[in-house]
Amino acid sequence: DIQMTQFPATLSASVGDRVTITCRASHSIGNWLAWCQQKPGKAPKILIYKASSLESGVPSRFSGSGSGTEFTLTISSLQPDDFATYYCQHYNSNSRTFGQGTKVEIK
Amino acid sequence: QVQLQETGPGLVKPSETLSLTCTVSGGSMESYWWSWIRQPPGKGLEWIGYIYYSGKINSNPSLMTRVSMSVDTSKKQFSLKLNSVTTADTAVYYCTGTSPRGRDYWGQGTLVTVSS
Numbered sequence: 001d002i003q004m005t006q007f008p009a010t011l012s013a014s015v016g017d018r019v020t021i022t023c024r025a026s027h028s029i030g031n032w033l034a035w036c037q038q039k040p041g042k043a044p045k046i047l048i049y050k051a052s053s054l055e056s057g058v059p060s061r062f063s064g065s066g067s068g069t070e071f072t073l074t075i076s077s078l079q080p081d082d083f084a085t086y087y088c089q090h091y092n093s094n095s096r097t098f099g100q101g102t103k104v105e106i107k
Numbered sequence: 108q109v110q111l112q113e114t115g116p117g118l119v120k121p122s123e124t125l126s127l128t129c130t131v132s133g134g135s136m137e138s139y140w141w142s143w144i145r146q147p148p149g150k151g152l153e154w155i156g157y158i159y160y161s162g163k164i165n166s167n168p169s170l171m172t173r174v175s176m177s178v179d180t181s182k183k184q185f186s187l188k189l190n191s192v193t194t195a196d197t198a199v200y201y202c203t204g205t206s207p208r209g210r211d212y213w214g215q216g217t218l219v220t221v222s223s
Contacts, residue, residue, distance in 0.1 A: 001168075032209065034209070034211055043213050043215050044152070044201075045213075046210075046211050049209045049211055050208070050209040053209070055210070087151070087152060089152070091205060091209075091211065093157070093165075094157075094165050095157075096142065096144070096157075097154065098152040098153070098154070100151055101152075
């Protein structure tokens with residue numbers, strides 16, 4: 001089974017900061033990785049699919065990169081609406097595995 | 108744009124069967140992978156399994172023995188049954204649909220509480 005390791009678990013940052021979250025797969029997964037944002041009491045919202053494709057309607061300050069085993073989500077300039085928990089997920093037609101999540105907090 | 112809506116009882120007794128249905132709109136059931144995901148209160152996300160329009164199923168090995176899924180393409184619905192539930196199965200349950208190009212759509216989720 002593929003294991004996903006996401007870090008950091010918590011990130012304290014200020015509005016305007018550049019933020020990077022990393023996700024590492026135990027085996028190569030190509031580009032079958034998505035990033036989602038979750039706010040308390042709400043369903044996860046997909047930001048990035050296939051490692052680097054920006055979902056429709058998602059601000060361009062969000063970007064994803066990587067392939068194989070190492071992936072990153074970057075927020076170029078953190079906005080007040082971005083304080084939330086972020087998850088990476090490996091997905092394909094056979095299985096799906098989630099990272100442990102990164103909580104982005106106000107510094 | 109694919110939209111999904113979960114429906115089912117919000118309260119299930121221990122040892123009984125949890126049953127949920129997901130209704131799909133705006134997409135073709137024949138093209139997508141349909142899945143169930145859950146999130147216990149205050150915890151992370153756990154994949155339960157996939158079902159395809161053909162009825163083929165892939166399940167999380169940790170839940171495989173208790174999970175059954177079905178699909179009804181004529182009603183544009185797919186369903187989850189989880190038997191012998193315990194309080195550890197209390198969670199928000201989400202249904203999702205994934206396109207062949209990797210776009211992933213989620214329902215709003217439904218809380219299922221296991222309690223006597």
